[in-house]
Amino acid sequence: MLTLQDIRDAATRLQGHVLDTPCVESKTLSQIVGAQVFLKFENLQFTASFKERGACNRLTLLTDAERARGVVAMSAGNHAQGVAYHAQRLGLRAVIVMPRFTPGVKVERTRGFGAEVVLHGDTLEEARAHAYALADAQGLTFVHPYDDEGVAAGQGTLGLEMLQAVPDLDTLVIAVGGGGLISGVATAAKALKPGIEIMGVQTTRFPAMVNAVKGTSHPQGTSTIAEGIAVGTPGKITQEIVKRLVDDLVLVDEGDIEQAVLMLLEIEKTLVEGAGAAGLAALVRYPERFKGKRVGLVLCGGNIDPLLLAAIIERGMVRSGRLARITVSARDVPGVLARITATVADAGANIEEVHHQRAFTMLAAQNVEIELVLQTRGKAHVDEVLGQLRSAGMEAVLI
Numbered sequence: 001m002l003t004l005q006d007i008r009d010a011a012t013r014l015q016g017h018v019l020d021t022p023c024v025e026s027k028t029l030s031q032i033v034g035a036q037v038f039l040k041f042e043n044l045q046f047t048a049s050f051k052e053r054g055a056c057n058r059l060t061l062l063t064d065a066e067r068a069r070g071v072v073a074m075s076a077g078n079h080a081q082g083v084a085y086h087a088q089r090l091g092l093r094a095v096i097v098m099p100r101f102t103p104g105v106k107v108e109r110t111r112g113f114g115a116e117v118v119l120h121g122d123t124l125e126e127a128r129a130h131a132y133a134l135a136d137a138q139g140l141t142f143v144h145p146y147d148d149e150g151v152a153a154g155q156g157t158l159g160l161e162m163l164q165a166v167p168d169l170d171t172l173v174i175a176v177g178g179g180g181l182i183s184g185v186a187t188a189a190k191a192l193k194p195g196i197e198i199m200g201v202q203t204t205r206f207p208a209m210v211n212a213v214k215g216t217s218h219p220q221g222t223s224t225i226a227e228g229i230a231v232g233t234p235g236k237i238t239q240e241i242v243k244r245l246v247d248d249l250v251l252v253d254e255g256d257i258e259q260a261v262l263m264l265l266e267i268e269k270t271l272v273e274g275a276g277a278a279g280l281a282a283l284v285r286y287p288e289r290f291k292g293k294r295v296g297l298v299l300c301g302g303n304i305d306p307l308l309l310a311a312i313i314e315r316g317m318v319r320s321g322r323l324a325r326i327t328v329s330a331r332d333v334p335g336v337l338a339r340i341t342a343t344v345a346d347a348g349a350n351i352e353e354v355h356h357q358r359a360f361t362m363l364a365a366q367n368v369e370i371e372l373v374l375q376t377r378g379k380a381h382v383d384e385v386l387g388q389l390r391s392a393g394m395e396a397v398l399i
Contacts, residue, residue, distance in 0.1 A: 004191035043302030052082035057154030074131035084115035146180030147235025156184025175278035177229030179238025186245040228275030256281035321379030332368035
């Protein structure tokens with residue numbers, strides 16, 4: 001059974017191998033959610049994820065015979081990079097099995113750490129089965145991404161660091177996939193401070209731990225922007241620890257996570273992946289649960305695809321009204337487009353796109369419909385732009 005001593009021993013092993021990342025208060029986020037919020041910046045680790053804590057600890061526990069043969073892991077993301085990086089540092093052979101759909105940038109980064117990458121299968125389950133087969137055939141030690149006490153002990157070291165930095169935390173909010181992180185953190189935190197509240201967060205699209213622990217039957221989706229916690233089956237070891245030590249598990253949706261990624265980028269100037277924003281998403285979605293408390297959040301990873309990040313930023317601008325799409329109807333006469341753009345400019349908005357529509361419209365033949373995408377200061381500013389267009393004799397509506 002995983003104990004506080006296991007986690008303290010892991011912390012000793014990890015000294016000099018992983019960062020003791022900052023755990024600091026965010027005054028702005030605290031004001032927004034009505035709780036005192038402390039952020040643990042695990043996205044500052046070398047591989048931009050907490051996963052290297054568990055990987056490094058597990059590798060240091062290998063026997064001499066196991067070290068000589070090497071290790072194998074299955075992962076399409078952060079665990080792969082954590083195992084590859086620390087195996088390289090420790091001079092071990094590492095074979096990483098990844099599904100064929102794994103983005104090329106992750107494959108190349110893992111190879112860059114010296115690992116042998118094997119692309120196999122169209123699902124994580126197929127890749128995992130192949131990794132076990134390689135372990136048997138080549139005598140390699142399989143390093144599980146979460147259902148392993150050595151891995152969970154390594155992850156739990158960040159809980160020790162958080163309570164050392166901020167001893168009077170009331171609540172820890174932890175993203176949950178397979179459960180390795182929350183198992184380690186809960187074991188450490190509850191042993192050091194029995195009254196502390198541990199809350200896990202899953203996405204509505206991958207609620208496996210919630211279903212297993214609470215006996216619910218939430219349906220499982222196929223994809224999520226929080227792919228780091230997109231686990232279909234929780235670990236057996238971790239599930240037992242979660243049942244015993246975690247006070248509650250909550251669900252957040254994709255929009256909550258998108259908003260949290262953007263808040264951390266704009267307010268804290270820090271980049272997190274979807275899973276890394278899950279904790280803040282829970283605070284924003286359920287503020288009454290945390291009101292007045294001292295809350296610790298783990299920004300557990302920062303490996304996000306640039307195209308996904310661009311989409312999140314753009315969608316966030318739409319939600320806040322800083323990017324707006326309007327249609328303007330007017331008489332189709334020379335100079336009308338110039339008059340519309342001048343009115344928009346006078347209102348202080350910037351035009352990003354213009355679509356001039358004559359044929360595909362229900363308007364009278366003498367009229368024209370112009371669709372504009374505007375950069376504005378927010379929703380009130382959009383209303384101001386629409387008002388000025390209407391005052392100039394044009395019909396203008398927000399789409």
